[in-house]
Amino acid sequence: MTVNEEQTTISVALEDLTREVEALHAGGYRLVQIGCTDIGGAYEINYSFDKDYQYRNLRLTVGPDIEVPSISGIYWGAFVYENEMHDLFGIPVTGINIDFKGTFIRTAQKYPFSVTRRGGDPCRNA
Amino acid sequence: MPERIVVPFGPQHPVLPEPIHLDLVLEDEKVVDVIPSIGYIHRGLEQLVQKREFTEYVYVAERICGICSFMHALCYCQGVEHIMGIEVPDRAKYLRTIWSECSRLHSHLLWLGLFADGMGFENLFMRSWQLRESVLDVLEDTTGGRVIQGTCKVGGVRRDIEKGKLDEMHRALDPFEEKCREIGDVFLNDDTVKYRLQGLSVLSKDEAYALGAVGPTARASGVPMDHRETGYAAYGDLGFKPVVETAGDCYARCAVRVKEVYASIDLIRRAIEQIPEGPLDVKVKGTPDGEYFSRVEQPRGEVIHYLRGDGTKHLARARIRTPTLANIPPLVKMLPGAQLADVPVVVLSIDPCISCTER
Numbered sequence: 002m003t004v005n006e007e008q009t010t011i012s013v014a015l016e017d018l019t020r021e022v023e024a025l026h027a028g029g030y031r032l033v034q035i036g037c038t039d040i041g042g043a044y045e046i047n048y049s050f051d052k053d054y055q056y057r058n059l060r061l062t063v064g065p066d067i068e069v070p071s072i073s074g075i076y077w078g079a080f081v082y083e084n085e086m087h088d089l090f091g092i093p094v095t096g097i098n099i100d101f102k103g104t105f106i107r108t109a110q111k112y113p114f115s116v117t118r119r120g121g122d123p124c125r126n127a
Numbered sequence: 128m129p130e131r132i133v134v135p136f137g138p139q140h141p142v143l144p145e146p147i148h149l150d151l152v153l154e155d156e157k158v159v160d161v162i163p164s165i166g167y168i169h170r171g172l173e174q175l176v177q178k179r180e181f182t183e184y185v186y187v188a189e190r191i192c193g194i195c196s197f198m199h200a201l202c203y204c205q206g207v208e209h210i211m212g213i214e215v216p217d218r219a220k221y222l223r224t225i226w227s228e229c230s231r232l233h234s235h236l237l238w239l240g241l242f243a244d245g246m247g248f249e250n251l252f253m254r255s256w257q258l259r260e261s262v263l264d265v266l267e268d269t270t271g272g273r274v275i276q277g278t279c280k281v282g283g284v285r286r287d288i289e290k291g292k293l294d295e296m297h298r299a300l301d302p303f304e305e306k307c308r309e310i311g312d313v314f315l316n317d318d319t320v321k322y323r324l325q326g327l328s329v330l331s332k333d334e335a336y337a338l339g340a341v342g343p344t345a346r347a348s349g350v351p352m353d354h355r356e357t358g359y360a361a362y363g364d365l366g367f368k369p370v371v372e373t374a375g376d377c378y379a380r381c382a383v384r385v386k387e388v389y390a391s392i393d394l395i396r397r398a399i400e401q402i403p404e405g406p407l408d409v410k411v412k413g414t415p416d417g418e419y420f421s422r423v424e425q426p427r428g429e430v431i432h433y434l435r436g437d438g439t440k441h442l443a444r445a446r447i448r449t450p451t452l453a454n455i456p457p458l459v460k461m462l463p464g465a466q467l468a469d470v471p472v473v474v475l476s477i478d479p480c481i482s483c484t485e486r
Contacts, residue, residue, distance in 0.1 A: 006357045008420055032339045034448035036433055047433065047446075049420065054357055056420060078338045078456030085452075088166070099162065106166030113171060 010047075010058040015067065018048075021059055022072045025050045030057060032072075035082035037090045042116055044092060048072070065117040066093070073098040081105075091115030129154040134467065138167050142245050142471040145481035149474070153467060161462045163455055168485045176445035181207055181415055181436065182281050184445065188432070191447065192483040193274050194237065195425040197230045199432075199483075200279035203445070205359060206421030206434040207281045213409060217361070219283035221402040224361040226266070226276060227423075228391040228398070233262040234426035235384045235391070236307075238478045239314060242381060245475045246323050254310050261303060265296060283408025297399045304392045311385040324378035328461040328473040331375055340457040341450045342428020343387065344477050347372045347379035354424035365397050380476045414440050425450055427478050449483035 013021050030050035038045040040062070046069065048059040063069060069086075071094050073079040083094045084105035091112030094100075103111070132153050138146030146167040152160035175187050188203035189196045201223055208215060215223075240255035263273045269288050270276035278286045288296075314320060330340065335348035345352055346369055353369035355362045370386040372379035415436030422431050428450030435444040454477040465473050 004356045004358070006422070031336055033429075034431055034433075034446075034453070036446035036448065038433075038435065038444045038446065049431070054354070056422075058420070076337070076339070077460075078453075081452055081455050101164070104166075105164065106169050107164075108166065108169050108171075114174065 004054045006054045006056065008056040008058065010060055012060045012062070015061060015063060015069070018059070018061055019070055019072065019075070022048065022075050025057060025059075026075050028052065032076040032079055032082075035072075035079065035086060037086055037092065037114070039090070039114060039116055044090060044116075046086070046092070063092070065091070065115070068093045068095050070094075071096040071098070088112070089114045091117070131159070136470060136474070138164075140471070142241070142475060143479065143481075145479070147474075147479060147481050147484075149462075149470075151462070151467065151470060156467045158462050158465050158467065158470065161459050163459055165455070165481065165484055168481070170485055172486045173445050173447060176442045178441070180440045181442050182411065184442065185280055186277070188445075188447075189275055189277065189279070191449070191486045192480060194234045194480060195230055195427070195430075195483070196274060197226050197276045197279060198423050198425045198430065199447075200276075201227060201360070202421050202423035202425075202430055202432045203434070204279050204281050205423065206419045206432045207415055207436075207442075209419045209421065210415040210417040210434060210436055211281075211411070211413060213282055213411060215283050216406045216409060217403045218287075218405040219407050220361045221364075221398050222284050222286075222288060222407070223279060224365070225288070225395055225398050225402075226270065226278060227360065228394045229262055229266050231426045232388060232391045232395075233259050233266070234478075235388050236262065238384060238426075238475075239310070239381075239388075242472070242475050243314075245472045246320065248320070251310060251313055258303070258306055258310065261299075265299075268292070269296075280408065282411045283406070285407070287407055293399045293402065297396065300392055300396050304389065307388050307392065311388065314381055314385050320381075321378060323472070324381060325374070325376055327377040327469055328465050328476065329375045330457055330461045332373070334460060335375065335457060338456045338460055339453050340428075341453045342425070342478075343380055343383040344428065344454050344457055346370060347383045348375035349373040352429075354422050354429050357422075359423065361398060361401075362394075364401065365394055367394070377472060377476045384478075414438055415442060427451055427480055427483070428453065430483075447486050449480070449486060451477070451480045451484045454479070455484075 030052045033049040046061045080099040088106040136149040138148045148164040150162040189200040236259035243251035332349040416438035418435040431448040433446040
């Protein structure tokens with residue numbers, strides 16, 4: 002039997018992120034991925050979840066130096082995506098359960114996809 | 128309390144030709160904690176999407192991995208086709224399905240060989256790879272490439288498989304399945320294999336789901352999740368039911384892959400029997416403007432290509448989440464409790480592909 006896949010995207014404010022993620026966790030959704038997109042000086046961060054092939058996407062838009070709270074307290078496995086987000090895009094993420102402080106992905110150039118920190122400055126994860 | 132020591136595993140290790148590093152915290156011989164590191168060969172292929180036209184990026188997507196290369200191309204093409212509203216001809220969908228399942232076959236047979244090697248079962252390793260060679264021969268015969276097929280394109284496929292060749296493939300499936308069942312019988316029923324794998328590094332169903340496990344790693348823990356159920360390509364016509372085991376140990380992860388080999392052979396057989404006549408592609412007009420999270424079930428699990436077009440010939444963004452990245456947190460949870468000597472087998476049980484992860 003074929004299952005219909007649906008994808009929905011909703012925008013969330015920074016202060017509502019944790020609450021929205023907790024609601025999805027309580028609703029039985031699994032974390033699929035966290036991914037960043039450079040949208041011309043700012044970042045769009047997609048937090049993707051899935052339950053029975055129903056794809057829910059929380060979209061957060063932040064400036065380049067805005068600290069983003071970790072969701073690894075809710076989804077333990079989020080640390081891989083959040084460290085990646087920090088190491089490739091230079092986005093400071095606070096409170097990651099396993100924080101590699103910029104050494105998870107060891108690129109030749111620090112923060113290679115960052116709009117403001119490309120080339121590197123010290124890790125700013127709190 | 129025993130003294131704790133840290134033993135580095137990788138990035139160069141005999142069981143893994145690709146670099147992943149694990150800091151294993153040990154008490155005597157027992158693993159009590161694990162810290163993973165990746166990123167030794169990060170290639171930044173996602174950023175190339177801004178320098179290659181959207182029709183050309185298929186070649187880059189296909190080179191993300193040397194095992195599931197066709198499926199990366201398929202996932203990318205399906206994403207672009209969804210954004211542009213392109214309906215692919217039915218024959219192309221069936222050909223995509225046949226090549227996808229050939230990819231899954233050779234990937235699982237590769238893994239079964241490596242897994243046997245990791246257990247020290249050299250003869251089983253060689254038998255598995257011998258069978259894999261015949262799948263690679265079919266891929267080479269039908270696409271021209273063993274590793275990179277280059278047949279998937281936006282709007283359809285580049286090459287057809289003629290009826291005579293399809294009939295030949297169909298005739299070869301029964302003896303091939305018989306040989307696969309011979310080695311599958313050893314993986315599933317041999318006492319030494321069972322003794323080595325059963326009860327090793329158990330991941331419960333709840334843990335697998337909560338940690339975001341995908342593919343055989345999730346299905347071996349009882350999570351009935353396989354993206355082929357959504358019916359992409361020709362899976363909707365062929366009908367599909369995921370292979371699920373419930374024990375959640377290394378044996379179950381092996382059993383899922385063995386049974387998926389049989390399932391792939393059956394899918395190829397039915398696809399050959401049902402493939403319709405018709406065109407191979409449609410003409411692609413315009414440029415992609417929009418976004419889509421394209422998902423495909425690779426041998427290691429669900430892969431995601433997030434694609435975003437802004438109406439130009441270059442996509443604005445491609446973000447690729449590969450199954451191995453999703454299976455790293457489950458690996459970190461399943462290793463504690465294992466003996467140091469079992470670590471290579473446990474790491475192999477998620478079928479790590481660092482080439483994919485370091486896209």
